Amino acid sequence: MKFTRFFTAAALGLALSSPALADREILNVSYDPTRELYEAFNKEFIHHWKEETGETLVVRQSHGGAGKQTRAVIDGLEADVVTLALAYDIDAIAEKTGRIPADWQKRLPNNSSPYTSTIVFLVRKGNPKDLKDWDDLVKPGVEVITPNPKTSGGARWNYLAGWAYAKEKYGSEDAARDFVTKLYQQVPVLDSGARGSTTTFVQRGIGDVLLAWENEALLAINELGKGEFEIVVPSVSILAEPPVTVVDKNAEKHGTTDVAKAYLEYLYTPVGQKLAAEHYYRPGDPEVAREYADAFPDVNLITVDSAFGGWRKAQETHFNDGGVFDHIYQPR
Amino acid sequence: MSRNRVIPGFGLSLGYATLYTSLIVFIPLAALAASGISLGAETFWAVVSHPQAVASYKLSFGASLVAALINLVFGLLVAWVLVRYTFPGKRIADALVDLPFALPTAVAGIALTALYGRNGWFGQYLEGWWGFKVAYAPAGIVVALTFIGLPFVVRTVQPVLEGLERELEEAAASLGANRWRTFRRVLLPALVPALLTGFALSFARAVGEYGSVVFISGNMPYRTEITPLLIYSKLEQYDYAGASALGVTMLVFSFILLLAINALQYWNLRRQGGG
Numbered sequence: 001m002k003f004t005r006f007f008t009a010a011a012l013g014l015a016l017s018s019p020a021l022a023d024r025e026i027l028n029v030s031y032d033p034t035r036e037l038y039e040a041f042n043k044e045f046i047h048h049w050k051e052e053t054g055e056t057l058v059v060r061q062s063h064g065g066a067g068k069q070t071r072a073v074i075d076g077l078e079a080d081v082v083t084l085a086l087a088y089d090i091d092a093i094a095e096k097t098g099r100i101p102a103d104w105q106k107r108l109p110n111n112s113s114p115y116t117s118t119i120v121f122l123v124r125k126g127n128p129k130d131l132k133d134w135d136d137l138v139k140p141g142v143e144v145i146t147p148n149p150k151t152s153g154g155a156r157w158n159y160l161a162g163w164a165y166a167k168e169k170y171g172s173e174d175a176a177r178d179f180v181t182k183l184y185q186q187v188p189v190l191d192s193g194a195r196g197s198t199t200t201f202v203q204r205g206i207g208d209v210l211l212a213w214e215n216e217a218l219l220a221i222n223e224l225g226k227g228e229f230e231i232v233v234p235s236v237s238i239l240a241e242p243p244v245t246v247v248d249k250n251a252e253k254h255g256t257t258d259v260a261k262a263y264l265e266y267l268y269t270p271v272g273q274k275l276a277a278e279h280y281y282r283p284g285d286p287e288v289a290r291e292y293a294d295a296f297p298d299v300n301l302i303t304v305d306s307a308f309g310g311w312r313k314a315q316e317t318h319f320n321d322g323g324v325f326d327h328i329y330q331p332r
Numbered sequence: 333m334s335r336n337r338v339i340p341g342f343g344l345s346l347g348y349a350t351l352y353t354s355l356i357v358f359i360p361l362a363a364l365a366a367s368g369i370s371l372g373a374e375t376f377w378a379v380v381s382h383p384q385a386v387a388s389y390k391l392s393f394g395a396s397l398v399a400a401l402i403n404l405v406f407g408l409l410v411a412w413v414l415v416r417y418t419f420p421g422k423r424i425a426d427a428l429v430d431l432p433f434a435l436p437t438a439v440a441g442i443a444l445t446a447l448y449g450r451n452g453w454f455g456q457y458l459e460g461w462w463g464f465k466v467a468y469a470p471a472g473i474v475v476a477l478t479f480i481g482l483p484f485v486v487r488t489v490q491p492v493l494e495g496l497e498r499e500l501e502e503a504a505a506s507l508g509a510n511r512w513r514t515f516r517r518v519l520l521p522a523l524v525p526a527l528l529t530g531f532a533l534s535f536a537r538a539v540g541e542y543g544s545v546v547f548i549s550g551n552m553p554y555r556t557e558i559t560p561l562l563i564y565s566k567l568e569q570y571d572y573a574g575a576s577a578l579g580v581t582m583l584v585f586s587f588i589l590l591l592a593i594n595a596l597q598y599w600n601l602r603r604q605g606g607g
Contacts, residue, residue, distance in 0.1 A: 067568040074570075092570050148551050150565035189468050189550040192561065196547065199442070204449040204467075320569055326384070329553035 025058040026256050026263060029079035031066035031153070032195060033216055034242070037279035038083070044275065045266050049259070057259060065193055066153040073097075073247065080251045080260045083244040085153040087111070087304075088311035090245055099249035111305075113241035114267035115281035118301055119161040121232040122201065122210040122217045129208045133234045134165040137209060138182040145207035146187055147197045149319050154194035156319055158211040161238035163318075164302040168236050181328050202229075213240065214296070215280035239301040242281075361583065368576035379574050380581045388559040393585065395470060395558075396538035399477035403534045404527060407485025414486070415493040429486050432479055437543030444476055445548045468550030473558065476544040481534030488530035489523060496522055524600055532593040539586055 030038055042059040049057045062069065062077070066085035073079050074096045084090055087105060094100040105112045123131055129142055137144050147155040159180060166179035189206060191197040194216065201210040202224060209232075212220070217231050244264050251257040266272050273288040282296050283289050289296070308314035318324045368376065379385065414426055432440065448455040448466040458464045466472045496519065504514040542560040549556040559582055566575035 071567060071570070096570065148565070151551075151561065151568050153568075190552055192546045192551055192564070204445065205451040206449065315569075321382075321566070321571070321574070326553070329384075331383075331554055 115276035148190035400535035441544030441547030485530035
C-alpha cells in the first residue's frame with residue numbers, strides 16, 4: 001500500500017514538474033522524399049534556436065506517403081507544422097479540421113513553398129530510345145513508368161506536367177487530353193506510389209523512361225551509381241511547389257506557435273535554402289539559386305495555378321472519381 | 333449449465349467474451365457500416381455498382397478463390413508429406429510453412445515481383461519462352477495470394493492427419509479397397525472439415541490482402557485493380573464515405589461466402605453423422 005502511494009506521488013510530481021523541466025518539442029509531419037532534407041535541416045535549426053534563445057529544442061519528424069500523412073493529421077496526429085507535397089493536401093486539413101485558416105497559402109512567400117521541384121525523365125544509360133521531350137514518349141514501343149495518380153500525390157504532378165506540355169504545344173484542352181490518353185496507354189505498370197515506380201524501373205528493369213521528381217531522379221542517380229541512368233529535362237514541365245504551414249490550433253495547444261513559425265521561416269534563410277539545394281530541391285531564393293545553377297537546368301516551368309486554376313480545381317477535374325483520368329481507362 | 337466447466341464462472345466468461353468481441357470486432361465494423369450508410373442509398377449504390385468497382389470485385393474474389401483452391405490441393409499435399417514421411421530437414425520444412433504468416437506482406441510482394449518480373453529468375457523464362465505474363469497480370473495476384481494463404485490449409489489439416497490412425501487405412505486395404513478408394517472413402521471424409529476450414533481461412537485472408545498484391549498486380553484500372561486498392565484511392569481523395577461503402581460491400585460478400593462455407597461444413601457433419 002505504501003508502495004502504491006509512493007508511486008502515485010512520484011508520478012504526480014513528475015507530471016506537475018515536467019512542463020518546466022522538459023524541453024519544448026515540435027512535430028513536423030512531412031512526406032517520403034523529404035526525409036534526408038529535414039534530418040539535416042532539423043539539426044541546423046536546433047543549433048540556431050539554441051544560439052538565439054538558449055532553449056534546447058526537440059524536433060520530431062514523421063514521413064510517409066503524402067496522402068496518408070495528411071489523413072493522419074486530419075484524424076488527430078498533432079503536428080505543429082506540416083510540410084507536404086501538394087497544396088491540396090493542406091487544403092484538405094484546413095477544410096476538414098479547421099485547424100489551419102483557409103488563406104494559409106498567403107502566409108509565407110512563394111505560395112508557402114520555400115523550395116520547388118519539377119518533373120523530369122529518368123532514362124537508361126545512353127538514352128537508347130533517344131527520348132528528348134514529351135512527344136518522344138508517345139512513340140510506338142516506348143514504355144513509360146509512372147505511378148497511379150489516384151493513389152500517389154507525386155504521380156499527379158507527372159500527369160499535369162504532360163498535360164501542361166501538350167496544352168502549351170498544341171494549344172487546346174482537347175489536344176492535351178488526347179496526348180495524356182496516349183501517354184498512359186504506354187504505361188505497363190501503375191505502381192501505387194512513387195518509390196514503387198522507381199523500384200519497377202530501376203530494379204525490375206521495366207520501361208524506357210521513368211517520370212520522376214527532379215530531386216528523386218538526382219538522388220537515384222547519385223545513390224544508385226552514376227552512369228546507369230541519365231536525366232533528360234523536357235522543354236516544358238510543371239513547377240512543383242511543395243507547401244509548408246503551421247497547424248495553428250495544434251501549435252497553440254502545445255504552446256509552440258513561436259517555434260513553429262521560426263522553424264518554417266528558417267527554411268527561407270540562406271542556410272535553409274542551401275540545404276534544400278543540396279538535397280536536390282530548387283531553392284526559391286534567387287541568390288542561392290544562382291549558386292546552384294549548374295545542378296538545375298533551365299526549363300519552361302508552368303504553375304498549377306496558371307494552367308489548371310489551382311490544385312482544388314485540378315484535383316476535381318482530373319483525379320476525382322469520374323474525372324479525366326478515369327476516362328482514359330474506361331473500356332469503350 | 334454452469335457446473336463442471338474447466339473455466340469457472342460461465343456468466344463472467346460469457347460476459348467477457350461478448351465484451352471482447354464487441355470491442356475488437358463488432359464496434360469497428362459498425363462504425364464502418366455507419367460511415368458507409370451516411371452516403372444515402374442512391375449514392376451508396378452508385379459507388380458500389382460502378383463498373384470499375386464491379387471489375388475489382390470480380391478480380392479480388394476470383395483471384396482469392398483460385399488461390400484458395402490451389403492451396404486446398406497443395407496444402408493437403410504438403411501437410412501429408414510433413415505428417416507421413418520422414419526426411420532430412422523435415423523440421424526446417426515444417427517451420428518454413430509458417431513464414432508467410434510472419435513476413436511483412438510488402439516484402440513478400442516485392443520478392444515475388446522480383447522473381448516473376450520480366451527480368452526475374454522465373455519471369456524471364458515464363459515470359460520469354462512461353463509469353464506467359466505473371467507479374468503485372470492477374471496471374472501474379474493469384475501467386476501472391478497463394479503464397480500468403482498456404483499456411484492456413486497446412487496448419488488446419490496437419491493436426492487432423494496426425495490424429496488419423498494408420499490402422500484405418502490398413503483395415504480398408506485388408507477389406508479389399510484400393511489406394512484411391514481408401515483415400516476417397518476413408519481419409520477424405522475425415523479431412524473434409526479441416527480442409528473446408530483451411531480453405532475458408534485462406535480465402536478470407538486473400539480477399540483482404542493489400543500489401544503484397546499492389547506490388548505485383550500493376551494496378552491497371554479495370555484489369556488488375558483489386559478492391560482494397562480502390563478503397564485506398566478513395567481515401568486519397570478524402571472520400572471516407574465512398575471508401576467505407578466499398579468496405580461494407582466487401583464485408584457483406586465475404587460474410588455471405590463464409591456463411592456458405594460454414595453451412596457446407598454443418599451439412600457435411602450431419603451427413604457423416606447420419607451415414
